[in-house]
Amino acid sequence: MTIDTPRHTVEKIGGTSMSRTDELLKTVLIGDRQGDALYQRIFVVSAYAGMTDELLEHKKSGKPGVYALFASAESGWGWGDALTAVADKMYEHNARIFADESARQSANRFARERVEGVRSCLIDLQRLCSFGHFQLQQHLLTVREMLASLGEAHSAFNTALLLNLRGVRARMIDLTGWREAGHYALDEAIERAMADVDLARELPIVTGYAQCSETLMGTYDRGYSEVTLSRLTVVTKAREAIIHKEFHLSSADPRLVSPDAVRVIGQTNYDVADQLSNMGMEAIHPRAAKSLRQAGIPLRVKNAFEPEHPGTVIRADLAAEASRVEIVTGLKNVYAFEFYDQDMVGVKGYDAEILEALKRHKVWIIAKTSNANTIIHYLKGSMKAIKRVEADLFARFPTAEIALRKVALVSAIGRDLSSPKVLTKAIAALGQAGIEPLGVHDLLRKVDLQVIVEQDQFEATIAALHKGLIEDWAEAPETRLHAAA
Incomplete structure (x- = not known):
């Protein structure tokens, strides 16, 4: 991939927004764009809403998913039944978004191959760890990463397929390490995956999870997709990173304060983004923001369903004009x-x-x-x-x-x-x-x-x-x- 003056953006879509597929196609992914305007963008996609909860554990309630059941010695085959339930959920989602029978079958085959590949791997690992020389605990982080990657692979494949059906030259970029022989640092994995991509003629749809020697889940757990966004932005020398959410970054939650009084934060800096993260209102993971800050690349937070609104720009060099709460x-x-x-x-x-x-x-x-x-x-x-x-x-x-x-x-x-x-x-x-x-x-x-x-x-x-x-x-x-x- 050759890059001169930065023209492209790297854009992440969260899981809740991903689940609103039809709306995304009419706003962020295609909208009114035609011809060249469809390209010079890279999309990092999260798993559909709820999918990672089923694969790992529920983020809020802690209800065990496939990973938590597999990690528990008392669960027996419970993890296998849970994995089957995940596959069924994937097929149900495919049925909702693909009217074309051939496309739906293609999406189901992809999901089935990934799910059954993971099932075989976990059965083999369970059998191996029945011998005293191998301890399951030593492999659990790898298991967690492999399971998490299923959700992003599913959504990335589907998104690329949907775009292709609509005449967009989209291409799934799989960073999950599926059946990869090598093991690379994150930046090298990105460079290898993007090496032959022509951003002027192709729309890359990148998995939010990336297998790499840094083991993203060990450091960031479920915040890994923002790290993928950040490093993709820096490695490809993008002009801007964009995060699409289902809401604006605003002065307060409009459910608690009158929507007429709440204001969109037009611009701020990474210091404010860090404080928001500490409050659980994460614009971007602080360590992911660090890469963008150091590279001098701005981050824009947008409402995915109000595409004409400029959203909030976060920059490293933006000082306040006056002392004020934002x-x-x-x-x-x-x-x-x-x-x-x-x-x-x-x-x-x-x-x-x-x-x-x-x-x-x-x-x-x-x-x-x-x-x-x-x-x-x-x-x-x-x-x-x-x-x-x-x-x-x-x-x-x-x-x-x-x-x-x-x-x-x-x-x-x-x-x-x-x-x-x-x-x-x-x-x-x-x-x-x-x-x-x-x-x-x-x-x-x-x-x-x-x-x-x-x-x-x-x-x-x-x-x-x-x-x-x-x-x-x-x-x-x-x-x-x-x-x-």
Whole structure:
């Protein structure tokens, strides 16, 4: 693939949007484009909504999928039945999107080959690990990667086929490593896959999962497709990366704040994107953003179903014109994990031990505060995992007192919150709404202001801060949610 002046974009479509196939064809994938306008784009596709949950485990409820059942010694053949259910779900999806019988059969053959290939592999691995010399635990990450790749391969094949049926020269670029003899670094795998692609005449549809020596799932788990997007953008020297979502990146959730008051964030920088990621409102995985930031390539977040709207541009070099909050968001069901020990004063090691226990049990740290004898971590994770952390710390520090409380955390985020008015207006807005915060965190690096409240005050806190810090702010942001592009 030869590249001169960057003309092309690399664009990622999320799973929820992928499931709205007909709409995608009429907006992002084809729309009103004709001839050359259809090309100079690379698409990275996620699995259809719910498919990765069935293959691994449900992202929110934790309900076991094929991987979780296979990893459990007690599940027996349960994983095989679950894999059959995944295949049936793929066939059902194919039936919905392919009116052409021949195309539907082609899509079913592809899905069947992949599913049955994985089934054979897992049966062989199960048999091999029945011998004491081979331990299943050593192979589970590979199994997880292989299963996850099924979803992206399915959606990539289908998308390329649908486009070809409509006269677009689309081509599936399979980065999943299916029956590949070699094992390459991610950048090399991308270069090899894209080597003979003519972006002026072909539309590459790339699997969101990429098998590589970096083992993406080991580092990013289910955020791997954004890493694929990021490295594809950098390696192919694209002019811009684009993420298509089913909503705009806005100043607040329009379900919590009046849609007439909510504004699309027209532009911001990667610092704000990192804070959003910490709140679970991920524009892009922070490590994926790092590659784009270092390469000086902007990221655009767009609503896939409002193609004429320019969306939000995120750039590395974009400083704020004035001190102002850009977005109010937050998390419910946060655990305030309070660790108190009178002996802590002046003694080192407490913090390191707590962090190690949290890391060991894979608990997500959102925020942290401390004083002479108390350390509080605000955590997101299962109660089971947090109780394990608690048990480990009691064993290590028998005189400590640990308290666990469910709270909500709301964050006001912006490129520059250095104005003293941000904090004073926030406190005033909460007071006017009758909200008494449990805590307020205002860091020296002025990009976010965090407010801890009772869970039942979560929605009211977001609405109050949005009104006080965005709607009533002297310099109101310029772009409203439903404004024309």
